[in-house]
Amino acid sequence: MNKFTALYQKAKSVCISILKKILSFFVWILTPILILVAALYQKVKPVCVRILKKILSFFLWILAPVLILTSAFITNGIIIFLFGYNPIEAYAAAIGITFGSVSAVSETLVRSTPFLMTGLSVAIAFRCGMWNIGAEGQFLMGVLAATWFGTKIAILFPNTSWIAVPLCLSFAILAGGIWGIIPAILKVTRGVNEVISTIMLNYIAIHFVSLMIDGGPLQETSKTGPQSDPIAEWVFLPRLFESHRIHLGTGLAVILAIVLTYVLFRTTFGYQLRAVGEGAAAAEAAGISISHNTLRVFFISGALAGLGGAIEIMALVPHRLTENFSPDYGYTAIAVALLAKLHPLMTVATALLFGALAKGSFAMEAEVGISRQVTLMMQAIILLFVIGASAVKFFRKRTL
Amino acid sequence: METENILELQKLTKAFGDLIAVDNVDFELQAGEIHAILGENGAGKSTLMNLIYGLHQPSGGNIRIFGKSKVFKSPRDAIASGIGMVHQHFMLIENLTVAENIALTVAQFSSKDGNTDSIESGTESPPEENGIPSKLSTFRYKKSDAIRLTEALSNRFGLAVDPSVLVRTLSVGLKQRVEILKALAVDARILILDEPTAVLSPQEVTGFFKILRALQADNRSIIFISHKMKEVLEISDRITVLRHGKKVYHGKTGELSAPGLAREMLGEELSEVERKENKATTDLVLNVSGLTVPGSRNENAVLDVSIQAYRGEIVGIAGVDGNGQRELAEAIMGLRPITSGAVEILGRQPSGTKNIRKCGVGYIPEDRRTMGIITSFSIADNLMLNITHFEHLAKRGVISQKAKNRASTQLINTYDIRPSSANIPASALSGGNQQKIVLAREISPQPELLIAVNPTRGLDVNAAQYVHQNLFAQRDRKKSVLLISTELDEVLQMSDRLYVMSRGRLIEATAHRDNIEALGLLMTGETDE
Numbered sequence A: 001m002n003k004f005t006a007l008y009q010k011a012k013s014v015c016i017s018i019l020k021k022i023l024s025f026f027v028w029i030l031t032p033i034l035i036l037v038a039a040l041y042q043k044v045k046p047v048c049v050r051i052l053k054k055i056l057s058f059f060l061w062i063l064a065p066v067l068i069l070t071s072a073f074i075t076n077g078i079i080i081f082l083f084g085y086n087p088i089e090a091y092a093a094a095i096g097i098t099f100g101s102v103s104a105v106s107e108t109l110v111r112s113t114p115f116l117m118t119g120l121s122v123a124i125a126f127r128c129g130m131w132n133i134g135a136e137g138q139f140l141m142g143v144l145a146a147t148w149f150g151t152k153i154a155i156l157f158p159n160t161s162w163i164a165v166p167l168c169l170s171f172a173i174l175a176g177g178i179w180g181i182i183p184a185i186l187k188v189t190r191g192v193n194e195v196i197s198t199i200m201l202n203y204i205a206i207h208f209v210s211l212m213i214d215g216g217p218l219q220e221t222s223k224t225g226p227q228s229d230p231i232a233e234w235v236f237l238p239r240l241f242e243s244h245r246i247h248l249g250t251g252l253a254v255i256l257a258i259v260l261t262y263v264l265f266r267t268t269f270g271y272q273l274r275a276v277g278e279g280a281a282a283a284e285a286a287g288i289s290i291s292h293n294t295l296r297v298f299f300i301s302g303a304l305a306g307l308g309g310a311i312e313i314m315a316l317v318p319h320r321l322t323e324n325f326s327p328d329y330g331y332t333a334i335a336v337a338l339l340a341k342l343h344p345l346m347t348v349a350t351a352l353l354f355g356a357l358a359k360g361s362f363a364m365e366a367e368v369g370i371s372r373q374v375t376l377m378m379q380a381i382i383l384l385f386v387i388g389a390s391a392v393k394f395f396r397k398r399t400l
Numbered sequence B: 001m002e003t004e005n006i007l008e009l010q011k012l013t014k015a016f017g018d019l020i021a022v023d024n025v026d027f028e029l030q031a032g033e034i035h036a037i038l039g040e041n042g043a044g045k046s047t048l049m050n051l052i053y054g055l056h057q058p059s060g061g062n063i064r065i066f067g068k069s070k071v072f073k074s075p076r077d078a079i080a081s082g083i084g085m086v087h088q089h090f091m092l093i094e095n096l097t098v099a100e101n102i103a104l105t106v107a108q109f110s111s112k113d114g115n116t117d118s119i120e121s122g123t124e125s126p127p128e129e130n131g132i133p134s135k136l137s138t139f140r141y142k143k144s145d146a147i148r149l150t151e152a153l154s155n156r157f158g159l160a161v162d163p164s165v166l167v168r169t170l171s172v173g174l175k176q177r178v179e180i181l182k183a184l185a186v187d188a189r190i191l192i193l194d195e196p197t198a199v200l201s202p203q204e205v206t207g208f209f210k211i212l213r214a215l216q217a218d219n220r221s222i223i224f225i226s227h228k229m230k231e232v233l234e235i236s237d238r239i240t241v242l243r244h245g246k247k248v249y250h251g252k253t254g255e256l257s258a259p260g261l262a263r264e265m266l267g268e269e270l271s272e273v274e275r276k277e278n279k280a281t282t283d284l285v286l287n288v289s290g291l292t293v294p295g296s297r298n299e300n301a302v303l304d305v306s307i308q309a310y311r312g313e314i315v316g317i318a319g320v321d322g323n324g325q326r327e328l329a330e331a332i333m334g335l336r337p338i339t340s341g342a343v344e345i346l347g348r349q350p351s352g353t354k355n356i357r358k359c360g361v362g363y364i365p366e367d368r369r370t371m372g373i374i375t376s377f378s379i380a381d382n383l384m385l386n387i388t389h390f391e392h393l394a395k396r397g398v399i400s401q402k403a404k405n406r407a408s409t410q411l412i413n414t415y416d417i418r419p420s421s422a423n424i425p426a427s428a429l430s431g432g433n434q435q436k437i438v439l440a441r442e443i444s445p446q447p448e449l450l451i452a453v454n455p456t457r458g459l460d461v462n463a464a465q466y467v468h469q470n471l472f473a474q475r476d477r478k479k480s481v482l483l484i485s486t487e488l489d490e491v492l493q494m495s496d497r498l499y500v501m502s503r504g505r506l507i508e509a510t511a512h513r514d515n516i517e518a519l520g521l522l523m524t525g526e527t528d529e
Helices: A002-039 A041-082 A087-099 A100-129 A133-155 A161-192 A194-213 A247-267 A269-280 A280-285 A290-315 A329-339 A344-368 A372-399 B045-052 B075-080 B097-113 B115-120 B143-157 B172-185 B202-215 B229-235 B260-268 B325-332 B353-358 B368-372 B379-381 B387-393 B401-414 B431-443 B461-476 B487-492 B518-521
Strands: B005-016 B019-030 B034-039 B060-065 B068-070 B083-086 B190-194 B222-226 B238-243 B246-252 B284-294 B300-310 B313-318 B341-344 B361-362 B449-453 B480-484 B497-502 B505-508
Touching: A002 A041, A002 B480, A041 A087, A041 A344, A041 A372, A087 A100, A087 A344, A100 A133, A100 A247, A100 A269, A100 A290, A100 A329, A100 A344, A133 A161, A133 A194, A133 A290, A133 A329, A161 A194, A161 A290, A161 B379, A247 A269, A247 A290, A247 A344, A247 B387, A269 A280, A269 A290, A280 B368, A290 A329, A290 B075, A290 B284, A329 A344, A329 A372, A344 A372, A344 B190, A344 B284, B005 B045, B019 B060, B034 B045, B034 B190, B034 B229, B034 B313, B045 B068, B045 B190, B045 B222, B045 B325, B045 B401, B060 B341, B060 B487, B075 B083, B083 B172, B097 B143, B097 B172, B143 B172, B143 B202, B172 B202, B202 B222, B202 B229, B222 B229, B229 B260, B238 B260, B238 B387, B246 B260, B284 B325, B300 B313, B300 B325, B300 B341, B300 B431, B300 B480, B300 B505, B313 B461, B313 B487, B325 B449, B325 B480, B353 B361, B353 B387, B379 B431, B387 B518, B401 B431, B431 B449, B461 B487, B497 B518
Parallel strands: B034 B222, B034 B238, B083 B190, B190 B222, B313 B480, B313 B497, B361 B449, B449 B480
Antiparallel strands: B005 B019, B005 B060, B060 B068, B238 B246, B284 B300, B284 B341, B497 B505
C-alpha cells in the first residue's frame, strides 16, 4: 500500500513539475511575443487577419467534406445497428483492413488507383463544363486496347518491357482518347448533348467488350469462358516494392494528378479550359475557341480513363480481361471528382476514400458478416450524401 | 370620364446602392385612362413599374391604390390588389394550353381567402356570368371548366384565342393576348404593359390598339410603356416623361408634339466638351459592307449595314436598345453568324474571334456579366481574359505568374479597381468595378480597333470621364474606335461621325448632330414620314 502511495506521490510531483515547466514556458516565451504583438498591433494586424482568414477559409474548405462524411458514417452506423450488428466493431474491422498495416495501406492504394484515374478524367472534363459521363466506356476501351496489345501484338516484341509497356499504355491512351473524342465531335458539329452521347457510348463499349471476349477474337485460346488470355508477362506493370502489390500505375496516377493541377492553374491551356467551363460566352468573346477546347478536353479525359483501364489489367492478377471488369469505376468517378470539387489534387484524397470504402465494406462482409447488399447500400448512402451536398453547392453558385 | 384616381404614387423613390433609379416620382392613374410613360433606356421606366408590381420595394414614398396606402412584398400582393403586368418577355408556360395557363393563374389567386376581398375593395366583385365559373378548384383541375372560363373571358373582351391550343404554337401577338387574358382572369383593374408593341408587326399593332380601347371602355386603366412616339400619341390619354429617374413632363396627349416630347425625353442641355478637331485619315481600319445578321428570333437583327471606320476617328452609333446594335458588334467580332455581307479589318477578312482579336481588335461587350467577365474568376484572371493577353503572358504555354501579377497590379492601380486585391473573385465587385476590369483589359493594349458597346454603363461620372479620355487617347494615337451606345449624350460628345441605328438599319446622322429633335425621331424610327 505504501508503495502505491509513494508512487502516487512521485507521479504527482512529476506532473506538477511538468505543469510548472509548461506554465513557465508560456510565461517566458509567450508573454514577450504577446507584448510584441500588442506593441506592433497596427502593423501586425493585417498579417494576422490574413493568416486567420487563410486558416478559416482552409478550414471551411475542408469542413464541408468532413461534415458530409461524418453524417454519412453516422447514418450508416444506424443502419448497421438496425441490421443487428455492432457499428463500432464493423468500423473497426473496416479501418483495420484499410489502414491497419503497411500491406493494408498498399492494398488500399491499389484499389484506389482506378478511382483516381477515372476521377481525374471526370474532373478535367467537368472543369471545362463538359459533362462527360463516359469514363466507364473510355476506361473499358483502354482495357480492350491493352488486352489486344498484350495478347496479340506483344509477341512481336518478346521480353522487351521497356518497349512493350509504354507502347501498350499509349495504345490504351489512344483508344480511350478516341472513344472520348466521339461525343466531342458530335457536340461540336451537330450539337448533340454530351451527357446522352457518352452514356450511349458506355453501353456500346460494355457490350463491345463482351462481344470481343465471348466468342470474339480476344477470347482465351481454350474458348472455355468469356474472358481473354492473360497478357504477355513482359507487358506487366512492375511493382514499386517487391513484397507489396502497390505498382507503378499508382505512382503514375498520383504524378498525373500533380501534372494536371499544374496544367489547369498555370498554363494557357488550363486557363482556357477553366474559362470555357466557368463562362463560355465570356471565353468566346475573349477569342477562346469553344469547339477546339471541347475536342481537346474530351480527348484528354478519355485518354486518362483509358490509361486507368490499361493500368488495371497490366498491374493486377489475373492480367486478363473478364466480363464485369469494371465495377462501375467510370460512374463512381463522378462522385470522386465532385467530392474533390473538381480539383485534381483533392481527387487523390477522394479516390483514396473510395478505395478504402470498397476495401472496408469487403472487410465488414468478411469479418463482421454484414451482407454484401448492406455494404453496397452503405456505399450508396455515402455517395448520396456527397452528391446531394455538391448539388446544393452548384445551386448556390448559380443563384449568386 | 370620372377623375377618380385609381392609383397614386407619392414621392416614390428607389435607390440601388448609390444609383437612384427612381427619384421622387409623383404619378396618378385615373380609372379608364391609358397613361403612357415615355423615356430613354435607363430613365427608370421599368424600375417604376417593378415598384408598382411589387418586384422591388420602394426606398421612399407611397403607393396608394383606391385611396389606400399599400405595401407590396411581392407581385402576389400586387396581383391580389388588382394590378396585372404584361412583361416584355412573356411569362407563359409554353408547353401548356392557353386554358391551362389561365387556369394556373386563376387557381392560385381564387383559392387564397383574403385575396378576393382586396380585389373587391373599390370595385364590384367579378360577376358570376350565367353559370361560368369565375373560380376554379385548386385541387382538381377540370379541363372543361378551364376552357369555359377562358372562352368566357375572350368573348367578354373580344380577345379571340383558341383555349385548347398549346401556347408554344401561338404567334407572338396571340401570346400577348394570352398574357392580357391572364391578367384579366384575376380581374386586374390596372394593366401595366411594358413595351407591348415592340414584338408586334404593324398590322398586329392596329388590332392590339382595338383591344386596349375595349379594355378602356370597360373602365380599366392601362399604363403603356413605350419609346415609340407615334404609338404613344395615337393611343394614350395622358403622357408622363421620365428622364434619369425623374418625372420631367406630365400632360395631356396632344399638348406637346412629337419633337417636343423627344426633347423632353433626351434632355435639352447637352454638356459642351471641347472636341479636338477631327484628325481622321483616309486609312481604313474597319470596313463593313452589306452586313445582314440574323437575330435570335429568326428575324434580321441587322439589315444591310455598311459602315467604315478610319484611323484617328471615333465612329458613334446611337439608338434605342434592341435595335440591332448588339448583334452588329457581335457579328463584327465573329461571335454571330452572318447571312450576307463582309467584315474587313485592316484589309484582311479574319475568320473566328481569335483571329479577329489577333488583328488588334478590342471589344467591350454590352453584356458585362456574361460576356465581359467570368464572375467566378479572380480579378487577375479576368484581367487577362483576352487571347492576345494571356498568350503574351505565357512562355511555351506556361503562364508566368510574375508577369501576370505585375500586369494585374498595374491595371488595378491605373483603373482604380476596388477592392484592389488581385485574387478575390470578380463576383465580389460592384458592377462599375467589373466594368473597369473589362475596360482595363480592352483599352490598355491600345487596339487598332476598339468596339465599345455602352462602355460607361454603370460607371460614376469620374470613371465615365476616364473612359472618355481613354477613347479620345485611342483616337489621338491614330487608332479607330467604334462606339455603340444608348446614351445619346455620350455618342454626341465622343464621335467624329455619327450614325443612328433603328430596327436593324444604320442611318448616317452626322449632319443632324446639333438637331436633337431630328435625332430623336430617327432613333424612334420615325424616318418614313
